[in-house]
Amino acid sequence: MFSAPDDATAQRMGTARAFACATLMLTDLAEEPIWGYAGRTLSGAVISAQGTGWLRVVAERPDKAHGKLWDGPKTAQELLPPAIPRPALHDIHDWQAAGWAYRAELYQHTDATVVSRSPVLAQDPALPDAWWAKLRTALDYLAEAPTERIAVREEYIRRAVPEYTGCDVGQIEWSTAHGDFHWSNLGGPELTILDWEGWGLAPVAFDAAQLHLYSLHTPATAARVRQTLGHILDTPAARVAELTICAQILQAADRTPFYKELVEPVKEYLGTTMERTA
Structure with a gap:
């Protein structure tokens, strides 16, 4: 829910999202993907063989790609009770490129x-x-x-x-x-x-x-x-x-x-x- 970042960050994150879609065999449906603070995340709808989903790509410097914020969605999926309504996290893919660490999180799509x-x-x-x-x-x-x-x-x-x-x-x-x-x-x-x-x-x-x-x-x-x-x-x-x-x-x-x-x-x-x- 933040404004688009500077052009260099936007291009880098767009490239990362395209890589994640290719790696996870997804088709990008997001005409206007949603930016996180300072371009740290880029999210939007995708489609896979299983149907519509939501792809969130996170970027950090490699020395910060760990710990509470990095693993929060994963641990929430694993540890929190299903009575708490949230999109299911279906898949995670990590990689590094040009001095950045990336994580792609594929979620259940929600109509909300x-x-x-x-x-x-x-x-x-x-x-x-x-x-x-x-x-x-x-x-x-x-x-x-x-x-x-x-x-x-x-x-x-x-x-x-x-x-x-x-x-x-x-x-x-x-x-x-x-x-x-x-x-x-x-x-x-x-x-x-x-x-x-x-x-x-x-x-x-x-x-x-x-x-x-x-x-x-x-x-x-x-x-x-x-x-x-x-x-x-x-x-x-x-x-x-x-x-x-x-x-x-x-x-x-x-x-x-x-x-x-x-x-x-x-x-x-x-x-x-x-x-x-x-």
Whole structure:
């Protein structure tokens, strides 16, 4: 859901996608493939002998082609319960070329469309009641999934929250989270959760807090998030998650446009709701 990168990166990634299609015997159907941040990923529909699929190509320097982000989708496919609605990962192919490491991930195609082109919601998506019910169930299942992966590091929380919010952290309770739970990673009208790179342990209610704070421009939807996920958001343990998301937004506001859009509502939220729960 990001703009196309510079021409050299776009050409390199286009070449990598073409190589992946040839290697996996796929026909590229994407007239306008979808870019990830700074051209790190390139994704779009393909067709194989088994039918329509979705191909995501990831690029990293070889010394970074490992670890949490690199293996997140693979481990999510292997370890998370099927009750969490997400496209199945069918195949992976790794290779290196001209100083870059690449991974092609072939997914099940889904008819769901992302709720928002931007991570930050600009208008009420009018999602059906069944979508909200499945959202609650999915996050409850995810929270209980065992893992040693880390989505948000404690050292970051204890440094960034006081620095950017002026609030103390206190005790942190942990559960498993998606870690990047915003509106561009959610599909509808049938709930589908996308982009499992960063899943792992985070403060309790981290995903719910992120979805709520990214909805502040649309009060009706923000209220629906709190209504649906109040069983975790309206608990003392959720305060750390909310503060961490606020800190992330304020920290990155000068370099990420959609974070900048949230600065004022986040500051207002910190000055009212979070101040009362301190």
